[in-house]
Amino acid sequence: MSKKPGLTVLAGPTAVGKGTVSTYIRDNYPEVWLSVSATTRAPRPGEVDGVHYFFKSKEEFEQLIADGELLEWAVVHGQNTYGTLKSTVDKAIAEGRSVLLEIDLQGARQVKAAVPDAQFVFLAPPTWDEMVRRLVGRGTETPEEQQRRLETAKLELAAEPEFDHTVINDDVRRAADELVSLMGLTPHPHLPEPSAR
């Protein structure tokens, strides 16, 4: 039996499809609130502050940490810093919404320490080779960066037993259905095909 938590954390290795599955849920399940993270990463074309991320300078991010405004934060892939704003999560939970955090493993461990009754879901690839295909196929990293992410992925895959549940992302709609069921919601029938990110 799954709990019916206010807060669900989704983590998993690089390119498994965390962003794809969580965006699909955000777009098709208005009852779910997908947390918008703060990041020091520069916005990409088309990204909107407050919608995709809250874009912060390094100084602003350090201030958020110093002020205790973050539920968790981490330097991800040795590059940019990402974190979850406590106030936005608290507000969504107070409004009775089901909250979904899509964060990395380091962040998931911090949430586990801070909110032990949250639910932790590991998104796993059908196979290692399929995960590599997705990473390469996405084409957003250089071959060197891909190699680095695959090294990290080995460590991330080893952390699966720390999670309450594993969902295999073989198919986006099926994985999303399983995740919303774990969140205590009823999957919607006849949802649209996911669009490419």
Ligand SMILES: Nc1nc2c(ncn2[C@@H]2O[C@H](COP(=O)(O)OP(=O)(O)O)[C@@H](O)[C@H]2O)c(=O)[nH]1
């Ligand atoms: N700890 C933590 N990780 C996050 C947060 N937001 C996003 N991430 C992770 O940061 C990584 C984003 O990496 P990348 O693939 O470059 O995606 P992008 O920056 O969203 O385009 C993913 O592993 C996310 O799970 C957050 O608030 N906290």
Ligand SMILES: Nc1ncnc2c1ncn2[C@@H]1O[C@H](COP(=O)(O)OP(=O)(O)O)[C@@H](O)[C@H]1O
């Ligand atoms: N179930 C799936 N089947 C096939 N391709 C997928 C699936 N889920 C995601 N992808 C593709 O895999 C790539 C990585 O997905 P993404 O959501 O960016 O991963 P993550 O956020 O975990 O790094 C993208 O090109 C995406 O379109």
